[in-house]
Amino acid sequence: xxxxxxxxxxxxxxxxxxxxxxxxxxxxxxxxxxxxxxxxxxxxxxxxxxxxxxxxxxxxxxxxxxxxxxxxxxxxxxxxxxxxxxxxxxxxxxxxxxxxxxxxxxxxxxxxx
Amino acid sequence: xxxxxxxxxxxxxxxxxxxxxxxxxxxxxxxxxxxxxxxxxxxxxxxxxxxxxxxxxxxxxxxxxxxxxxxxxxxxxxxxxxxxxxxxxxxxxxxxxxxxxxxxxxxxxxx
Numbered sequence: 001x002x003x004x005x006x007x008x009x010x011x012x013x014x015x016x017x018x019x020x021x022x023x024x025x026x027x028x029x030x031x032x033x034x035x036x037x038x039x040x041x042x043x044x045x046x047x048x049x050x051x052x053x054x055x056x057x058x059x060x061x062x063x064x065x066x067x068x069x070x071x072x073x074x075x076x077x078x079x080x081x082x083x084x085x086x087x088x089x090x091x092x093x094x095x096x097x098x099x100x101x102x103x104x105x106x107x108x109x110x111x112x113x
Numbered sequence: 114x115x116x117x118x119x120x121x122x123x124x125x126x127x128x129x130x131x132x133x134x135x136x137x138x139x140x141x142x143x144x145x146x147x148x149x150x151x152x153x154x155x156x157x158x159x160x161x162x163x164x165x166x167x168x169x170x171x172x173x174x175x176x177x178x179x180x181x182x183x184x185x186x187x188x189x190x191x192x193x194x195x196x197x198x199x200x201x202x203x204x205x206x207x208x209x210x211x212x213x214x215x216x217x218x219x220x221x222x223x224x
Contacts, residue, residue, distance in 0.1 A: 023142065031210060032213075032214070035214075040122065040216065041216060042119075042199060042214050042215055042217045045212075048211060052208075058211075090156075090157065092212075096210075098145075098210065100159070101147050101149075101159035101162055102147075102159070102201075102212055103159075104149075104156045104157040104158075105156060106155075106156040107156065
């Protein structure tokens with residue numbers, strides 16, 4: 001079974017902390033994405049990557065950065081966490097061949113206090 | 114810019130009733146469209162792609178380019194269909210395949 005794995009299901013961090021959210025996929029997908037999911041707002045794209053060391057801003061990149069040093073791993077970094085970054089964060093991946101849709105991880109519920 | 118609109122935040126029906134979840138999109142090229150479903154406490158799962166023209170769990174969706182719509186339909190709703198449904202659009206070949214999601218429709222099927 002293909003997998004996108006997000007390292008933490010729940011995280012609680014303090015305001016101002018640097019936070020790392022990790023995502024690993026085992027499908028050799030070129031494209032990886034980070035979304036945040038908020039009630040009434042749906043999924044909003046933060047960053048995406050179409051290759052190792054490549055990254056592109058999505059719709060709401062402010063306050064976030066990403067890292068893709070290996071094909072299978074895509075990390076989301078909150079440089080200085082703030083309470084308005086409390087959210088569910090979803091990672092997704094897809095192959096360039098587009099044989100299937102986007103595969104999602106189970107999400108990380110981040111609470112910033 | 115591409116945009117996906119799901120006009121209903123909430124759709125409430127009784128078991129056995131027909132269901133239609135609406136999705137309209139705006140995109141000048143040839144879109145690739147999806148429906149995703151998220152059951153309570155589970156990850157988003159692909160339900161349908163317009164390319165495959167499958168019927169999954171009794172759901173179907175037809176791309177109407179004239180009306181720029183991709184509505185999701187099921188003739189007889191079941192309680193286990195209660196979930197959050199998201200319509201998504203991805204650019205056609207030549208683009209960077211960035212998926213844009215609608216805000217979602219919560220479907221509640223009452224017994």
